[in-house]
Amino acid sequence: MAAVLANPIARRLLRIPPSYFVFLVLLATLWLARPNMLNLNIMGIFIRQIVPLGILVLGQLVVMRVKSIDLSGGGVILLINYFISSGSFPGASLPFFVVLALATGLAIGLFNGFMIGNRRVSAVIVTLAVSIILVGLVQYLSSGNPPGDVPKLFNDLYNTKFLSVPTPVLFWILLTAAVWLLLAQTVFGRYVASVGENAEAAHFSGVPVQRTVILAHTLAGLIAAIAALVQTGSIAVGSVRVGLDLPILAVAATILGGVVFGRGDGGVWGPFFGALCFALLFVVMTVLGIDEPGKLIAQGVIILGAAIFYGVRVRTP
Amino acid sequence: MTNLIEMSHISKAFGGSRALHAVSLDLKAGTVHALMGENGAGKSTLMKILAGVHRPDSGEIFMNGEKLDLKSPRDALDAGISTVFQEHSLLPNLSIAENMFLGREPMTRLGSIDYRAMNRQSAKALGELGLTLEPTQLVSNLTIAERQFVEIAHCIQADASVLILDEPTAALNAADVDVLNRNIRRLRDKGKAIVYISHRMEEIFELCDTVTVLKDGALVGTRMVSEITTDELIAMMVGRELQDLFPVRMGEKGDEILRVENLKITETSRPLSLTLHRGEIVALAGLEGQGQQRFLRSLIGRYHPFAGTISINGKTLKMPLPTSAGVRRLQQLRVGFVPEDRKEEGLFLSLPVAHNIAIGLHSRRSELALARSYRSVIARMMDAMNIKAAGPSAPVGSLSGGNQQKVLLGRYLAADLDLLLVEEPTRGVDIGAKSEIYHLLRDFTRKGGAVLVLSRETIELIGLCDHIYVVHDGTIVADMPAAQATEHKILDAALMGGSMRQH
């Protein structure tokens, strides 16, 4: 093992995010199993389905770059979905819901960030607890007042296409590019890289470490809100189970995309392909007749596998 | 008399830097053997090898003529070699007795830990040291001196034949030192071989039989204490031809840039005052852990001083500085802090050289601003500092120690600052890079900057600086122009503490 890792070519290969390889393998599998499915229309629909996940991944990768994690996305999505579908705001317009959603995401993200950055509470515990509280609340509220339909405009927007590419997919790509811009081209991106690599050194270089962590979580909250809007558009009706497994999938896709705690080798496109991997994975599994439990196992194996992949690499510098 | 322990031609390197080179040391039963040398001379490394913490790159260790292979601290303990390290190694959440027996707890017939036997034997070992501590007390509730005694009691309890005491008196007051010395003599009379590392001259002459001096990782010599004088011993420890490495001093100084008045760095320490002018390099000298580092880090808010004022460029700082934003606050006042531990506190090892240099510039701008590339600044720094790297995008971790240190310094030199607070400017750096770093710091002051530097290497401070303050016990006990300073003078002041003040 050590001998393999010492090889320069092997080490170069280890730098490439696993998501690219996995994506190619899945594509090849699909091509062998169902070549007729590989056309733009069908793939567009599959990829459109994972856009909420893909967006959530963007938030996850930002917080994971600062050695944190956000598992509250499920609660945020559920709450925003409830706001829109419950009819609590009769006659509200689309901009109103967008602002409401963003404000909700911002507030929750800010709270997470404060608890983690300022109070130094375990990120997993904070964000999981927040998620549980939100889920419990929404389930309670909706048991008295079951969620109804989502305003039609949401679903209509979701179903539009631009140059035969579904609009949500384009939106996802644009958002990914925006996050790339933020991380690669702004001072904030430099702060994130510094804090993730060595928080102590960042502090002595004059980087505002706490503020960077808080901002990263706030951003993740905002992005979760955007994911919630897209998710709501996709399902057209309210639900009390929507989006609950997304945060953990987002962690898996991010790690698969070469972004692990404090290290950002995969940039934003590695995790982007990580999310795409899940789109293909779900298709392949459906084709092969593997259902829900198999997906859970696959998620677990992917997270563990990718984490071991990085753990081994870190130990052999 | 035969040797109990023979360490023969021990060499050890960490990364690229040589810590020990072919050092030999013999220990006899029933003697106290002093190990001396400046900070960083290799004493601790040598003792950690004997304690099984580090493995030597080459060389052998014999005990009673038989070769020892120490793979772990456990092996050393089993062989009867016990150590009281400088950094405390007791577990705070365990009781005194639990710490003393950890890893070899006595068991009852029922398979439980025999706490009764453990506490009884611990009490006995503590009693032998004249201590009346409850063995059931948690270590976290003990004072530093008490912890030190517990560690020694631990060695007694383990019935070791070799005892290593690494600066055991650094944290003790005079009364405690007396108790300790009495016990060391008693252990010596019981036939133990004791290694005693200390900077306090009087202790060496009072307590020890033999003294070995190390310097720069090499053996200077071993003498009988009865056949050597204080002056001869100090002469063995100092004296090197390094003068050519240093840049010429400036001569004149500019406006005052830093003024510290009556700063009390801890509740009990005496107040400390100093001033620093543009064009000056000023040093804080002194023995390990006398408060120099705490003082420097008090300036950036890491510690909160108890009283006193700090003014920078005539502007008095509002105290206390916030711990999390102190560095940024000083950065706005054009002050930079260069931390000692470049791997843990300084550099982003897996990020490019360019990032490591530019972060000091980035961190003065707002988050949403577009990050400038600073390509020309980085190129200029890398060129001016003669940084040897595959290019600006090479990860800094791939560079040699000296080049890493230059990158770290480059971050602060590039950031257009007026005052640098530098801890250990040349730690773990080879001679060539040292000289380059000295010239870089001098160039910085020549352009109107000022440097406050802290170093364990006295010779470096004499050669590099304009003025030297000697720190002892949290306050300044002597100050002298560097041109008139000698290692002897500084060591004298650092060892004797307050006595210099009266002269």
Place this chain on the structure above:
Amino acid sequence: MYRSLFTILSARNTRQGLWGLPLLVALLISLWLTVQTTEFATAENLFNLVAQAMPLIIAAIGQLVVVLIGGLDLSVGSVISFTTAVLALGQPAIVLIPSVFLLAALIGLINGLAITRFNVHPIIATLSTQYIVLGITRILRPVSGGTVPEAVIGAVSGSLLGIPYPLFWGIVVILVAWKLLYGSRYGLHLFAIGGGIASGTESAARNFGVSDRRNIILAYVICSCFAAVAGVFLAGRIVSGDPNVGLLFELDTVTAVALGGTQLSGGIGSLHGTVIGALVMALLANGMNLANVSPFVQTAIKGGILLAVVGLQSRKKMGL
């Protein structure tokens, strides 16, 4: 008297953590419930309370073992569900009971090896196994059903010499845990390793010749096995296998442990604190049930308690 009460409440000179406070809370809740409702202080309700609390107490003790070394096990809930699913496979108890514990130990081993050998963060490692085990559980038993061997059901209903079986088994488990934590070398070594990790010197225990790696792996194995005991217990109570019965147990156990005064950074904590913490949770649930609080609101309140108790513990470093 006042003095000693203060010493207990402030937890000085012990590594037991702040367990006096939750005990006080537990007593206050009990008192309040006794006064407010007629149902609380009945033998039937109290028996139910203990029977309800027991799986949480048992699983929380397992969680305590890994928390003491500064770790965390998020696979506890899955292991519990998995255990009930395996027990409902329709094989005789003599086959199922040993298999359940072997499988649990295997899961713990995977967690421990991933953490110590492959440098994976405990939370990530146990999160992965949580999903893997949950997936396998859903394959074995997609929805609740099947029958658990009579022996298992019999062992948790009924009573022995007037002591209800759940209480009896609970006492047995607590005694075993007591022996493990306070009556063995291993227990002391757990505290030693955790104390070193919490004070930032991870090698401290190693310098004393205590093997940290092996002990850490064993801690995760023990934690999984305690979860399996809780699973067997629950299976006997619900008489069938249920893939969702362990849902959120990983967080409830962490809440119970933290509520009992144990520091999540390691080295400080106690068995009795954990038992008290779990009892407080059970009392709250019991009280909320008696007061007809919606189960969803109860979940939210539990989340709030977790946030509060963990939020009050200060850590040196930020992170997971």
